Amino acid sequence: MLDRLFYEDKGVLLQNLHSVTILGYLAVLFALALLFSHPLYLAGIFLISALAVVTAEVLEKWEFYLKAGLWMALLIMVINPLVFHAGKTILWRSPTLPLLGNVSICLEAICYGAAMGIRLLAVLTIFCLAAAVVHPDKFLSLFSRFAYKSALVVSLATRMLPAAARDLANAREMLQLRGVDYGAGNLKERLKKYSWLLDLLLLSSLEGALQIAEAMQARAFGTGPRSCYRRELRRPRDLLCFTACCFALVFSCYAKAKGYGDYNYYPQLGVLVPHPASLILLGIILGSLALPLVLNWGWKHWPYLRSKI
């Protein structure tokens, strides 16, 4: 489980963008998912991120996120109506319950719960996308420019984790072969057996810590000011996608300022489309957010475009 990176190289455009571009794109998606509360806007963001997951060819990984998400979405839809009763449209009024008192389930809270469920799924999808298209190294190399010690710690640990996971499995087998039965005993005895594993692993990895430090020192670590190796290329596609992101962000701020991105759930559901401009704005925002996905499609199917961007 811990021996293979979540990231896999699929050779799609989204994996071949400059790290600033792709992280910017993801950040805009994420911020919009948190800023908007209008159900249509939220659904739009969810749609775009779902399409992005499809174009990034990571459907099987999305499943894991959706499973976790649906459970939480359910919880949201249950908790919201249970704790908020001030809605105007009461659907059902419970008899007096212990602890909770009179619970009245109102339409507004259910709708709010549903919208929040969509927001949750959108956020999870965006993270799934991020994990699938941003190589840890891309992420770390960006951060190493202004926080290189932290980035170094993280990259070192990332590099060591698969080996540690293997060592753990080996140590586990070794102890079993020395007569340790993990399944037997009460909680305390089991914890004790687990702690032997940790002990074994810790003792051997601490020795490794010094060797690693020595290897770093032998390669001039900490001998003076350092520079930063940049290996990423800027291509027209980065400019295109970045511009599209800025475009989407500007129009989103405008929509937010105009109040189109918000929606009144309480005390009574508001009008879904107060002004046609709200839909037009949404179209513009989604359109510009979809640009990288369209490029991704064209990049894959149209060699001419590939050579141009």
Added chain:
Amino acid sequence: MALFEIENLTYFYPESDAPALENINLRIEEGELLLIAGGSGSGKSSLARLLAGLIPGFYGGKLAGRVLFRGKKLSELGPRLLNTQVGIVFQDPEQQLVMTTVEAEIAFGLENLGLPQGEMFRRLSEVMSFLGLTSLKQEFTANLSGGQKQKVALAAVLAMNPRVLILDEPTSQLDPLAADEFFHLVERLNKEMGYTVVLIEQRLERCFHLADRLAVMEKGKILRSGPVKEVARWEVENSLPFIPPVAKFFATLRIPSLPLTVKEGRKELKRLYSGLPALRKDQPRHHHLLPVQETRQGPGVVELKNVWFTYPNGKEALKGVTLRVNKGEFAVVIGENAAGKSTLLKQMVGILKPGRGRVLVMGKDTRTLSLPELARHVGYLAQNPNTCLFQDTVEEELRFILDNLGLEDGGMIDAVLKKLGIIQYRKTNPRDLSSGERQRVALAALLVAKPTLLILDEPTRGIDYRLKKDLGCFLAGLAKEGLTVVMVTHDMEFAAEYAERIIMMFDGRIVSDGSKHEVLGDSLFYAPQMTRLFKDFAEGVLTVREGIEKISANGDFGPCLATKGSL
């Protein structure tokens, strides 16, 4: 002026009373390849760290004497200049890479030197092309094989443009193929690129002939240094083991030209035998692909009956393996990487259960036994003894397994520790022992439970000639006493010397199984050095001793018998 000059150097690690290096005097000339041999704990690694400035720069401690690099004191060079002049590659490929991709890894040292972007890019591209790493550029470093990791470590050092390369047992954790590839690189770097190389190695048969000079170390001192052949002769005279078979053979025979490679050696043999024997047709021997056990008597300690095994990831690792190992046998499993050797061992131990077929240990199906039950019969020593030692004293380590299996001590702990010669460490923390001693502790922890079957996964990896000899004799002795020993090794010289039965695997199947003379004597590429030397001259030669016997029987070369005792 020599490149390095070490004068009267003595060094103590912090909080240590015994010197790690004692009165070292050594000159290293520009452009030479200096090979340093010696047992573990002889101070070889300390010397490497001294040359790279890590002693005292990283370790601290007490130092007397001086080290000059091109006439300047090492301590006056400053770390940055030193790091660009001297590069070091360490033993363990797992513990010297720091970044997540190959490209970032190679760039790490250059970033630390603060080089400008263009310079970094040029050096990276050159180094990656030279070492053939371009296709691995974006690869996650943790997913590389051991050989690739060492190559990346070498690349990362080369990119810093050093003049001297210090290689501290760079191949000890690699399989033979990857090790050969690494040595080829070292040879090119030394011969074609003019790098000065200081090579510390245990696998001398692969690099002895590359060296210009040889230094032998013991207990922190340099016993002797000089041209390879001269030191080799001196080693044989003084019965030191750090010399590969072919060189040892000819040095024992006191052949003046002292061939170091099989090629040179065969020339010399041709002279001794006055030409090649007459041409014979190769007789294809019947290989026992199937039941060997029909021919063997006695109760089987472990038996595999048509075992097939597929890992959850879909890799089919065993394809119809049938095998029986009898009581008191010493069997060695050989084969390339991923041939299914370790899977085979894990089946015998019961960590893995067969997909199809049956594995019987002491007549009982492993599927019906739990691991703790199996642990009473089977002792398993993993590759790295570090992964099984965690108690505070050696004694507790042994008591741990007794307690787990519900066995009484009854003097067993004392007996086993005595037998392995580590009784004096009874109260010592195993972590404070040397690697060879740790391995013995791990072995003791298995033997204390009186297993009937002992299984070892590459116990010879990374240990020196002397420890190998001790281990081999010990295991052969155990087998004589009736314990069944099965081990995996890549070390053909070891197998040739101590095993009685060899099982060769390829792609999940057993391709050859028989006595060591049958299997190794006939082998095309797994043959030990001496077999390759004697090919077509004489049959049945696996070891130096057998070679000397053969050639003395030939009659032309009587005098060598006198030196046989020193083997």
Added chain:
Amino acid sequence: MSGNKGKSLAVFLIFAVILVGMLIAGMWEKNWSFLAVTILFAALTFLYLDFERGSVSSREIGLIAVLGTMAAVARVPFAALPNIQPTTFMVIVSGFVFGPRAGFMVGSTAAVVSNFFLGQGPWTPWQMLAWGLAGITAGVVRTFRPRIGSAGMVLFCFTWGYLFGWIMNLWFWTAFIHPLNWKSFLAAYAASFWFDTLHALGNAGFYLVFGSRIIKVLERFQKKLKFTLVENTNG
């Protein structure tokens, strides 16, 4: 190199402006989830900057990375014990022995690194903060109560089982529940009560059976972090 410094100062300033902007936007809009995320990122930035500004040797970097790896690998489930993972325990003892700064780095590294393999999610930064804080507080406990004793530490580990769950619930609560009041808070936290209890019991249990031993091992190692000065006896 002053250009480089200027550049990083500029990056820092831009970052600060964005953060302040987000804070104001969040407060003005009363968008609590946005505000919570902003505060989270501000906290993480501050803590990482603190680590960057301090001086660390290569040995300390190696050590922190190794401990972070250990804590991350401890997330592998063990023998059918749900939510009993020694990650929090590992982070706490690391912080206790090596101090708040190292404790934070071990905890946050464990979170981000394990998620490179398991899958990053909105939970990652919260885990970074939660485990990071566990490490920090453990270090702070050491400074103020060096002789806290085993019972105190068991209680401390037990408490962090709940605290961890509560911090993790924050993002869920602020982003998806309305209104944010005691009632909804309790409802959200009731949902994870058993989960958190198991976590707390596991932490306390690990400290009981293994705490003093691991602290001894780490303290023995701590001595190796110090660099012994060279005495060069001649020339």
